[in-house]
Amino acid sequence: GESVGLHLPTLSVQEGDNSIINCAYSNSASDYFIWYKQESGKGPQFIIDIRSNMDKRQGQRVTVLLNKTVKHLSLQIAATQPGDSAVYFCAENILFNNAGNMLTFGGGTRLMVKP
Amino acid sequence: KAGVTQTPRYLIKTRGQQVTLSCSPISGHRSVSWYQQTPGQGLQFLFEYFSETQRNKGNFPGRFSGRQFSNSRSEMNVSTLELGDSALYLCASSRQGMNTEAFFGQGTRLTVV
Numbered sequence: 310g311e312s313v314g315l316h317l318p319t320l321s322v323q324e325g326d327n328s329i330i331n332c333a334y335s336n337s338a339s340d341y342f343i344w345y346k347q348e349s350g351k352g353p354q355f356i357i358d359i360r361s362n363m364d365k366r367q368g369q370r371v372t373v374l375l376n377k378t379v380k381h382l383s384l385q386i387a388a389t390q391p392g393d394s395a396v397y398f399c400a401e402n403i404l405f406n407n408a409g410n411m412l413t414f415g416g417g418t419r420l421m422v423k424p
Numbered sequence: 425k426a427g428v429t430q431t432p433r434y435l436i437k438t439r440g441q442q443v444t445l446s447c448s449p450i451s452g453h454r455s456v457s458w459y460q461q462t463p464g465q466g467l468q469f470l471f472e473y474f475s476e477t478q479r480n481k482g483n484f485p486g487r488f489s490g491r492q493f494s495n496s497r498s499e500m501n502v503s504t505l506e507l508g509d510s511a512l513y514l515c516a517s518s519r520q521g522m523n524t525e526a527f528f529g530q531g532t533r534l535t536v537v
Contacts, residue, residue: 343526352428352514352528353467398467410457410518410526411480414467 317396319419328386328422332399332415337380339401343412344373344384348395356384356397386420394422426451428517428529436535442503445532449496449517455479456498457526458490461512470513473498474520505536 322328334342340361345353357368359375359382366373372385382399396419400412429448437443449456457480458470469482473492490500496517502509512533516526 345528352430352530355525355527358525400467410455410472410516410524411469411482412457412459412467412516412526413469414459416466 317417317419319421321421321423322389324389324391324422324424326389328384328389328393328420330384330386330397330418330420332382332384332418334380334382334399334401334415335413336401336403337377339403339413341402342373342375342382343400343402344371344382345398345400345414346393346395347398347417353398389420389422391422391424394420396420428515428527430513430515430529430532432532433530434533434535436537437505439505439507439536441505442501443505443534444499444501445513445515445534447498447500447515447517447529449498449515450527453517453519453527454496455518455520455524455526456492456496457516457518458498458500459514459516459528460484461514461531462510467514470500502534507536510534510536 343358344356347353357373359366359373370387374383396417398417399415431446455474457472461467472480476492487503492498512531514531516528518524518526
């Protein structure tokens with residue numbers, strides 16, 4: 310995804326609703342993707358990952374969908390709770406000389422949950 | 425199991441000074457990566473260390489450097505600080521580094537005045 314600088318896109322949802330956060334990634338050669346949640350004053354927290362040989366992966370209340378054709382990633386959060394309010398980042402791993410983690414992050418989406 | 429630990433949490437430095445930040449990865453993790461987070465540029469990759477060797481490097485000037493010790497702990501150093509270096513510096517550790525889960529520390533908030 311592209312960085313949007315100071316102006317993060319914001320998704321506002323009602324508590325209990327499902328949330329869908331989208332991300333467009335940049336490199337068709339990327340083969341590993343991670344979603345992170347970052348709360349104010351904290352480091353990014355790992356939520357879920359997916360490899361390019363999959364198109365869907367489910368965790369606890371979260372599902373990640375990968376569409377390699379259009380280079381799109383989405384994070385679905387079921388029954389959104391106030392504690393889910395945070396900035397969410399997608400990250401792609403671009404293999405560097407066939408080794409290592411060099412994560413490239415999207416600009417982030419702010420999720421606001423209304424009680 | 426302890427998470428990734430970064431020290432110090434907050435730091436204020438003057439332009440022209442140098443600074444060293446420390447990161448202790450999760451036990452058993454051999455890959456340590458560093459990222460800079462600013463409101464304007466988002467999260468940007470600085471470099472990655474694995475088994476005491478720098479394996480990857482992002483697009484930052486040579487004033488940014490790092491190293492990794494035999495116990496996998498890592499330090500990054502920024503010399504001749506500039507106002508634009510003010511940022512949250514994040515460290516991430518992973519077991520092998522290649523397509524494996526990367527876990528972040530709380531970060532070091534550096535303010536250059």
